[in-house]
Amino acid sequence: xxxxxxxxxxxxxxxxxxxxxxxxxxxxxxxxxxxxxxxxxxxxxxxxxxxxxxxxxxxxxxxxxxxxxxxxxxxxxxxxxxxxxxxxxxxxxxxxxxxxxxxxxxxxxxxxxxxxxxxxxxxxxxxxxxxxxxxxxxx
Numbered sequence: 001x002x003x004x005x006x007x008x009x010x011x012x013x014x015x016x017x018x019x020x021x022x023x024x025x026x027x028x029x030x031x032x033x034x035x036x037x038x039x040x041x042x043x044x045x046x047x048x049x050x051x052x053x054x055x056x057x058x059x060x061x062x063x064x065x066x067x068x069x070x071x072x073x074x075x076x077x078x079x080x081x082x083x084x085x086x087x088x089x090x091x092x093x094x095x096x097x098x099x100x101x102x103x104x105x106x107x108x109x110x111x112x113x114x115x116x117x118x119x120x121x122x123x124x125x126x127x128x129x130x131x132x133x134x135x136x137x138x139x
Contacts, residue, residue, distance in 0.1 A: 026082060
């Protein structure tokens with residue numbers, strides 16, 4: 001026979017997993033939406049070249065890197081802030097997602113010569129430190 005305590009524990013586990021996944025997804029969506037919106041604004045204002053054209057200007061690439069880093073920290077802060085428990089684990093989980101996706105992006109885009117190859121490599125290297133910083137800022 002299942003006691004009330006056992007039943008509530010088994011029900012709570014899937015809820016916590018779903019909430020944890022949703023929290024990391026929420027942080028990820030924030031990073032993606034903010035990054036793409038900023039990219040679009042800078043393309044529309046003709047600060048950046050048109051979509052699909054290479055961008056080799058070091059200043060512009062550093063601009064893109066700077067706001068992506070800021071948004072990665074913000075997304076990790078969001079993941080930590082809304083975490084049901086263990087905020088730093090949620091921030092770092094988002095960092096791992098960012099690391100994996102940035103690595104895949106670097107592998108895919110470096111041969112395309114869309115800009116300097118150090119840019120996607122910098123995104124890979126920044127993923128985990130940004131996640132850590134977002135978690136620390138929440139604390």
